[in-house]
Amino acid sequence: MSNDADAPAIQRRGLMLVLSSPSGAGKTTLSRQLLGNDSQIQLSVSFTTREKRPSERDGVDYRFVDTATFRGMIERDEFLEHARVFEHYYGTPRAPVETALNEGRDVLFDIDWQGTQQLKEKGREDLVTVFILPPSTRDLERRLITRAQDSPDIVAKRMAKAADEMSHWAEYDYTIINRDIATSLIELKSILTAERLKRERQYGLADFVKALREGR
Template identity: 65%
Template sequence: MTDAVTLHALNVDHTGRPIHRRGVMLVLSSPSGAGKSTICRALLAEDPALRLSVSVTTRPPRAGEVDGRDYHFVSLERYRKMVEGDELLEHARVFDNFYGTPRQQVEDELSAGRDVLFDIDWQGTQQLTDKVPQDLVRVFILPPSTEELERRLRTRAQDPDDVVQRRMAKAADEMSHWAEYDYIVVNTDLDVAIARVRSILTAERLRRRRQLGMVDFVNAMRGEE
């Protein structure tokens, strides 16, 4: 159900109901420490029409994790069958575990006019681009400088120097993929960055190709003339 918080971002009919649309797959990527996860949490907290993509994984649940909320926990055999059956929009191995995005889950949300938020890296984004480019909106979050990124990494986790340096080295590679994205947001000020990503989502929700109910809406008005 869409409430007043989200209605400002949608077209509505004379009764105040949203005109049916197809949802958006909103991808946020960034190097570690640029603020992506914080922006994701802020968007999810304020927008009931936005859902976080829930991945499948072969790793066992950690303390406090709930199946279906944090991840869909599956066996390695089931995961392999999902890959073979093209049931995953993107998938990857991370250390000794496997992860992926269930295709049907995302399609159900989009068809219902709900938007799906993805917190993934450039490799996962490339896979989504190959499979569902028409539904995808890609946003890359950049830090204002490498010095600020390093400061945030040290302040955030208080990791030892060698860990911070490895993350900084990885960040340089990740940032090289910025040109593969539709929008670039430099996170100099967190509130401003959140507002900019929110504006991107609002604009993409109003794209003509996603407003499936607009034909009936306009035809009904023309018939009243």
């Protein structure tokens, strides 16, 4: 008799998990912690035309390209979504995402509401969207200043844009108010677990139940 623990895992299709927020609300920190805690999910590495920050690595955080290269990729329809943000382009390459989903692996996206709307048009059944809100406007500004990644002028621009970005919260499936990272991570993991268990994503479930009914 076989051990129940040896039963094969039920096959499922991967999902696209989108995290969006105004800059400084914590989505990048949450993304990194989720990736460090869950081997079933991988980061979608976007292409961008902006300059690389000192702490970033090409091919890990982003793929840094010039504007001409990026525009050529748009013309060849190589992006699932793309947008222009603060005078720079950002885009999600189509091929690696589709490969991951077909192999049952999940893909994490750190994109804004514009990119999320484009993904909805191209893959709504695979999409799970989460909007991260700061606990207060004052806290958001404090985070932008203390992370020391942008000039005061850019911080001011990000704060000016935050209200517009946050107005799109109701377009998302879930909302997390990021009062502290530990609690927010638990909530995010709960969302991911529930979405993975949805019947329609577990395409191997029908065969599994059939085998049970046949006494196998």
